[in-house]
Amino acid sequence: MTTDHGHPAARMYIAGQWCQGATGNTAPVVDPATEEVIGDVPLAAPADLDRALAAAAEGFAAWRATPVTERTRVLHRAADLIAERAPDIGRVMTREQGKPLHESTGEARRTADTLRWHADDARRAYGRIIPSDPGTVLTVRREPIGPVAAFVPWNFPVGGPNRKISSALSAGCSLVIKASEETPATATELVRCYADAGLPAGVLNLVFGEPAEVSAHLISSPVTRLVAFTGSVPVGKLLAARAGQVMKPALMELGGHAPVIVCADADPVTAARSAARAKWANAGQVCTSPSRFLVHESIVDAFTDEFVRAAEAVVVGPGLAEGTTMGPLANERRLAAMERLTADAVSRGAKVRTGGERPDRPGYFFPPTVLTDVPGDAALLSEEPFGPLAPVLPFHGLDEALATANALPYGLAAYGFTGSAATAERLSDELQAGILSLNHCGGSVHEAPSGGVKDSGYGREGGPEALDAYLVTKRVSHLLAP
Ligand code: NAD
Numbered sequence: 001m002t003t004d005h006g007h008p009a010a011r012m013y014i015a016g017q018w019c020q021g022a023t024g025n026t027a028p029v030v031d032p033a034t035e036e037v038i039g040d041v042p043l044a045a046p047a048d049l050d051r052a053l054a055a056a057a058e059g060f061a062a063w064r065a066t067p068v069t070e071r072t073r074v075l076h077r078a079a080d081l082i083a084e085r086a087p088d089i090g091r092v093m094t095r096e097q098g099k100p101l102h103e104s105t106g107e108a109r110r111t112a113d114t115l116r117w118h119a120d121d122a123r124r125a126y127g128r129i130i131p132s133d134p135g136t137v138l139t140v141r142r143e144p145i146g147p148v149a150a151f152v153p154w155n156f157p158v159g160g161p162n163r164k165i166s167s168a169l170s171a172g173c174s175l176v177i178k179a180s181e182e183t184p185a186t187a188t189e190l191v192r193c194y195a196d197a198g199l200p201a202g203v204l205n206l207v208f209g210e211p212a213e214v215s216a217h218l219i220s221s222p223v224t225r226l227v228a229f230t231g232s233v234p235v236g237k238l239l240a241a242r243a244g245q246v247m248k249p250a251l252m253e254l255g256g257h258a259p260v261i262v263c264a265d266a267d268p269v270t271a272a273r274s275a276a277r278a279k280w281a282n283a284g285q286v287c288t289s290p291s292r293f294l295v296h297e298s299i300v301d302a303f304t305d306e307f308v309r310a311a312e313a314v315v316v317g318p319g320l321a322e323g324t325t326m327g328p329l330a331n332e333r334r335l336a337a338m339e340r341l342t343a344d345a346v347s348r349g350a351k352v353r354t355g356g357e358r359p360d361r362p363g364y365f366f367p368p369t370v371l372t373d374v375p376g377d378a379a380l381l382s383e384e385p386f387g388p389l390a391p392v393l394p395f396h397g398l399d400e401a402l403a404t405a406n407a408l409p410y411g412l413a414a415y416g417f418t419g420s421a422a423t424a425e426r427l428s429d430e431l432q433a434g435i436l437s438l439n440h441c442g443g444s445v446h447e448a449p450s451g452g453v454k455d456s457g458y459g460r461e462g463g464p465e466a467l468d469a470y471l472v473t474k475r476v477s478h479l480l481a482p
Contacts, residue, residue: 003039005031008092010041010184012208013191014048015055016201022047027181032098032328032364033318041184044209046217052176052205053223056147059174059202064144066200068123068172075119075169077197082158082190083112089189093157094319096183098327098364099282101319107159111190114159114446115166118466122170125467137478142471144172145249146225149218151211151239153231154330155285157183158190163461164228165194165204171470173226176205178214182331211235219243226251226469230287233410233455251469252457253450256412257291257384259405260441261427263398264296266417268303271295275415276310278441280326280368284388285334288413288450290441291385294401297394304372304392308354311368311390318363328364329387335364338387345371345378345391355388382408398423406432411453415441434460 001009010029011018019042020026026040044052063071082089090105097104125142132138150164161179168175179187191206207214219227219242227243229236230253243250262271278290295303319327329335335358342356355369366388374381374391381391395401405414414433418424424438434452435444444450449460459469 005036005038007038007095008185008189010039010188010208012042012044012048013188013195013204013206014052015205016195019048021045029096029182029184030331031095032330033095033320035362035364038095039185041181041208043181044207044214049176049207049209049214049217052207053147053218053221055202055205056174056176057223059200059204060144060147062200063169063174063203064172071169071172072119072123074198075115075166078194078199079112079115079119081193081196082115082162083109085189085193086112089158089186091320092189093183093186094327096186097154097157097330098319100324100327103282104319107156110446111158111162114162117446118166118170121464122172122467125171125471132477135480137480139476139478141474141476143474145470145472146173147223148173148175148226148228148470149215149221149224150175150177150228151215151231152177152179154180154182155282155287157186160230161187161190163466164230165190167461167466168228168470169194169199169203171467173470174203174205176207176218176224178207178209178211178218181208181211184208215239216242219248220246224248228469229253231255236457249469251459251461253287253459253461254412254452254455254457255287255384255386256410256433256452256456257382257408258288258413258415258433259292259294259431260290260415261395261398261401261405261417261431262293262295262299262303263416263418263420263423264298265419265423266299266439267419268295268299269306271417272303272306273310274417274441276307278443279390280311280314280388281443283326283329283366285330285386286443288435288444289386290413290415291390292381292405293390293392294395294404295392296401297396300392300394304353304370307390307392308370311354311370314368316359316365316367326368326388329366330364332364334387335366338366338369338385338389341380341383341385341389342369342371345374345380348375348378350374350378350391384410398426402427402430406430409455412456413437
């Protein structure tokens with residue numbers, strides 16, 4: 001079913017049924033490239049959430065009893081459908097979120113691979129047998145924790161939900177997931193792949209709604225056994241506190257403010273090109289996006305010149321237009337934040353080397369923006385920009401760079417460029433981050449864990465560690481002949 005704007009309709013998916021919710025309340029969905037309403041999103045009432053929770057409880061009982069080989073088969077079928085439908089899912093994603101079509105379809109294809117990886121990994125969720133007294137079998141078993149309440153944002157409309165769905169379902173859990181109200185048809189199309197693959201009713205439930213109401217309802221329900229959230233630090237703290245009040249574990253994938261340290265012995269041009277590619281991806285709306293560029297004073301000019309060149313080569317436009325390499329920001333809030341952070345830095349003496357002003361056209365566009373001479377008290381240096389702003393700061397010695405990098409309460413991603421193995425080891429040892437990339441600014445991969453330290457959260461997604469949050473460890477001591 002499509003809307004009048006040729007956009008697929010967003011639906012909730014509860015107990016194996018597509019639905020619009022008990023009240024019929026909706027909110028508009030806006031194309032960030034045109035600011036036009038392209039559809040609407042159904043909003044759950046408490047009765048809808050209760051149905052989803054009841055379905056998840058039943059779904060969990062059925063899914064955990066399903067042989068792991070069958071679970072894996074269903075998940076592989078879903079992965080095949082995601083890969084097959086990637087071009088269509090990509091178009092829906094670009095209209096709702098703005099990123100260029102090649103990024104959207106690439107995200108959908110990677111999502112299919114991620115699902116396959118987790119589905120296969122869960123087959124090896126081994127326990128262990130511990131040597132014990134004769135006549136006693138002492139084992140450690142890992143079992144699915146139970147129904148999960150998951151909350152995901154709008155920046156990776158398929159990859160984000162799928163990280164939680166794929167790990168939870170692989171582990172044998174069921175979910176009620178609240179995807180973003182800003183990218184609801186994309187989440188609908190993702191969940192449709194699971195439904196069409198034969199996932200039993202109730203195992204995966206998709207809802208939308210007023211975020212604070214939905215999260216309060218789902219977290220406090222006795223059905224929910226794990227809270228999994230991706231989003232901002234303030235909201236993460238709120239949800240973690242709420243989960244703590246009802247003694248539920250939480251997986252928190254929060255924001256960061258990733259430093260890039262470019263040492264004197266690095267090639268400034270290579271570093272600038274690599275950092276630029278990562279910086280402008282998804283218009284900087286990535287939790288691991290490099291966002292503070294600390295460059296040794298001896299190479300800072302060469303780095304900045306190349307970085308500005310790369311910024312000016314970016315083709316900003318609608319994500320569906322041929323040749324676009326950076327789309328609009330996903331919503332008006334991000335655009336307002338770019339204007340506010342830039343104005344604040346400039347008012348304190350920063351220089352805009354390129355970009356800095358939104359173009360005179362509809363859509364939430366903001367150009368790649370490189371700032372120098374940014375004083376330490378500029379908000380941009382402590383507040384995650386989550387957009388295409390890049391402050392370049394010279395440093396004198398590595399101690400100073402590390403101190404600056406580690407000064408913020410965040411600790412998600414960090415990057416370093418150096419020709420020295422010893423310096424690389426020092427960066428590995430001393431940078432306070434859960435994800436460190438050396439001599440490149442590559443993105444997350446499903447075979448390795450991602451997650452933060454400090455205010456950036458706890459728990460890991462990706463890699464074998466991804467299952468940890470979704471499994472509980474049970475010790476069983478079995479006396480054979482009592
Ligand atoms: P926000 O803090 O309003 O919302 C972030 C996400 O949390 C959204 O998906 C929102 O729907 C959800 N949310 C908000 N209140 C909630 C609640 N009480 N219960 C459950 N979910 C709730 O911010 P925003 O304007 O959407 O995004 C801006 C900031 O969010 C960025 O600056 C960035 O720090 C952060 N963010 C981080 C990620 C990430 O991948 N870690 C993704 C998107 C946004």
